[in-house]
Amino acid sequence: MQNPSELNKNMLEGDLQDQVLKDYHSDLGITQTHGVKLAGIRTQSGYDLKELEVCYQTLGVLSPRKDNAILICHALSGNAHVAGLDPQNRRPGWWDFHVGPGKSIDTDKFFVICSNILGGCNGSTGPTSINPITGRPYATDFPPVTIRDMVAAQVRLVDFLGIPKLFAAVGGSMGGMQALVWALDYPDRLHACIPIATCMAHSPMQIAFNEVGRQAIMTDPNWRGGHYDDHHRPEHGLAVARMVGHVTYLSEYSMHQKFGRKLQRPPRPEDLFPDFFSVESYLKYQGESFVKRFDPNSYLYITKALDRFDLLEGRHGRDAVRHVQARFLIISFESDWLYPPSQSRELVKTLKRSNVAVTYLNLETPYGHDSFLIRNPDFSRAVSHFLNSEYRSLGA
Amino acid sequence: MYRLLYDQVIKWIPEKSRVLDLGTGDGAFLKRLIETRQVRGEGVEKNGDLAARCIERGLVVHQGDILEGLDQYGLNAFDYVLLLGTFQELGDPEQILREAFRVGQRVVISYSNFAHWRIRLQLLFTGHSPVTRSLPSPWYRTPNLHFFSILDFQEFCQTIGIREIEHAYFNQRGCVRWRPNLRGELGLSLLEANDLEPSRED
Numbered sequence: 001m002q003n004p005s006e007l008n009k010n011m012l013e014g015d016l017q018d019q020v021l022k023d024y025h026s027d028l029g030i031t032q033t034h035g036v037k038l039a040g041i042r043t044q045s046g047y048d049l050k051e052l053e054v055c056y057q058t059l060g061v062l063s064p065r066k067d068n069a070i071l072i073c074h075a076l077s078g079n080a081h082v083a084g085l086d087p088q089n090r091r092p093g094w095w096d097f098h099v100g101p102g103k104s105i106d107t108d109k110f111f112v113i114c115s116n117i118l119g120g121c122n123g124s125t126g127p128t129s130i131n132p133i134t135g136r137p138y139a140t141d142f143p144p145v146t147i148r149d150m151v152a153a154q155v156r157l158v159d160f161l162g163i164p165k166l167f168a169a170v171g172g173s174m175g176g177m178q179a180l181v182w183a184l185d186y187p188d189r190l191h192a193c194i195p196i197a198t199c200m201a202h203s204p205m206q207i208a209f210n211e212v213g214r215q216a217i218m219t220d221p222n223w224r225g226g227h228y229d230d231h232h233r234p235e236h237g238l239a240v241a242r243m244v245g246h247v248t249y250l251s252e253y254s255m256h257q258k259f260g261r262k263l264q265r266p267p268r269p270e271d272l273f274p275d276f277f278s279v280e281s282y283l284k285y286q287g288e289s290f291v292k293r294f295d296p297n298s299y300l301y302i303t304k305a306l307d308r309f310d311l312l313e314g315r316h317g318r319d320a321v322r323h324v325q326a327r328f329l330i331i332s333f334e335s336d337w338l339y340p341p342s343q344s345r346e347l348v349k350t351l352k353r354s355n356v357a358v359t360y361l362n363l364e365t366p367y368g369h370d371s372f373l374i375r376n377p378d379f380s381r382a383v384s385h386f387l388n389s390e391y392r393s394l395g396a
Numbered sequence: 397m398y399r400l401l402y403d404q405v406i407k408w409i410p411e412k413s414r415v416l417d418l419g420t421g422d423g424a425f426l427k428r429l430i431e432t433r434q435v436r437g438e439g440v441e442k443n444g445d446l447a448a449r450c451i452e453r454g455l456v457v458h459q460g461d462i463l464e465g466l467d468q469y470g471l472n473a474f475d476y477v478l479l480l481g482t483f484q485e486l487g488d489p490e491q492i493l494r495e496a497f498r499v500g501q502r503v504v505i506s507y508s509n510f511a512h513w514r515i516r517l518q519l520l521f522t523g524h525s526p527v528t529r530s531l532p533s534p535w536y537r538t539p540n541l542h543f544f545s546i547l548d549f550q551e552f553c554q555t556i557g558i559r560e561i562e563h564a565y566f567n568q569r570g571c572v573r574w575r576p577n578l579r580g581e582l583g584l585s586l587l588e589a590n591d592l593e594p595s596r597e598d
Contacts, residue, residue, distance in 0.1 A: 353470040389452070
């Protein structure tokens with residue numbers, strides 16, 4: 001096993017979700033999530049979801065003018081617990097670095113909302129929910145979900161919270177896609193949009209990595225077409241999917257820094273295929289801990305939603321973007337090879353050419369796609385300055 | 397000298413026009429332009445720290461290298477494109493002007509005059525590459541790639557099909573009207589495309 005100090009060091013570079021931090025202090029203290037049952041939606045695929053349950057967290061206070069609400073959209077493996085400590089396991093929220101009093105998304109000023117996505121497995125309706133028709137979990141009877149369906153569920157939640165117009169939608173990776181859908185499909189309900197390390201549509205490379213993950217799950221003998229029971233889940237497949245995914249979130253530099261060619265233990269002559277490199281045991285650990293908190297079917301649904309996402313949906317950029325009112329801060333990371341800066345620039349171009357106000361930053365952060373989950377003063381400053389100056393201009 | 401130059405630019409830009417400031421730095425001038433002229437302005441800046449300062453000022457800024465083109469902007473997206481202070485540092489000035497005239501109607505450029513008398517004298521009497529206040533770095537450290545005079549610049553404009561609508565020259569004492577090519581340290585030009593073929597829309 002890795003020694004604890006080693007684990008802690010890795011911790012500070014992202015993956016808040018997967019590890020328990022003993023001495024982690026959050027300025028927010030313990031934060032709760034709530035569940036709410038809302039009117040169902042019709043999915044893009046035409047399926048009527050009769051019930052919609054949304055798990056969400058709110059931080060800060062909604063202003064009397066209801067103009068300070070920021071929706072934070074989580075990525076593939078995220079959940080509603082965005083910041084503060086989980087009451088049960090005391091894990092910090094996945095964006096605790098960035099969200100809290102005096103932080104870049106300042107909960108003293110803004111009313112922060114974060115909800116688990118539709119199709120997820122952390123409290124919102126998804127393949128693990130009970131199908132009201134059969135009384136058993138949907139599993140793969142759950143309809144296909146899209147990023148736009150996820151946003152439709154968020155719209156229901158924002159309605160429920162009585163907020164006519166969001167001040168901002170913020171998200172990295174898949175969360176960025178959701179923020180973009182808000183700006184395009186609900187133009188009069190969003191003032192500012194911060195898509196981070198994201199794209200308008202997946203490239204074949206991004207689809208390919210997801211497909212490797214899906215195949216790992218679906219070829220696990222325990223998958224059984226998605227109808228597995230709690231004691232025989234395709235955990236092995238999911239762990240492998242997570243391992244592949246995790247590699248794509250890192251960079252050559254961050255792997256070099258984190259692991260180098262460090263050995264877990266020296267190989268013995270009789271060893272056949274042991275894990276002797278730290279990187280191997282780290283990935284295995286990532287896979288195993290992910291399996292405990294994530295549903296394999298959910299992983300399939302969400303990665304498929306990512307792959308089929310197309311912001312423009314065949315429309316010409318100008319037609320699709322024509323109604324956008326939001327002002328944008330778009331951020332990419334130079335070392336992100338999964339969602340490379342070129343994809344963000346394409347997005348910038350599409351928006352700018354339709355006269356949308358877009359500020360674009362390409363940060364030098366060396367940690368690959370994971371960069372948005374890592375403590376980073378340049379990133380924090382940019383986000384907080386943008387939010388504050390936009391909020392000032394709103395009041396003016 | 398630069399204060400006068402910036403004042404002059406502000407005089408040339410009509411109220412409420414659309415302005416793109418290339419190499420906008422920390423955005424101080426763009427901010428001033430927006431406040432005094434109510435222009436709709438945005439900047440392009442390569443340096444991330446400076447771009448972050450622009451965000452702090454509430455400006456719209458694009459972090460990018462103008463040498464890689466201005467692909468993110470459409471045809472005639474702006475009334476004025478500003479290139480203040482970096483023109484002699486740009487690798488292919490002609491290509492950059494084509495891009496600037498694709499995205500904007502008029503272009504404002506400032507540049508250092510390499511034929512200022514102090515520079516001429518230094519070269520003549522010392523035999524060394526000149527180091528002056530407007531050319532502060534020795535030859536091996538200077539960001540300047542092109543060394544040209546006011547006359548050269550005018551000739552260049554004619555050659556590539558650009559018309560100079562307005563110009564102004566400055567030295568440390570103020571505006572220069574008499575014999576600018578000898579006495580001016582900075583040139584400032586308001587340009588319009590004549591026969592210049594703007595770079596193509598993709």
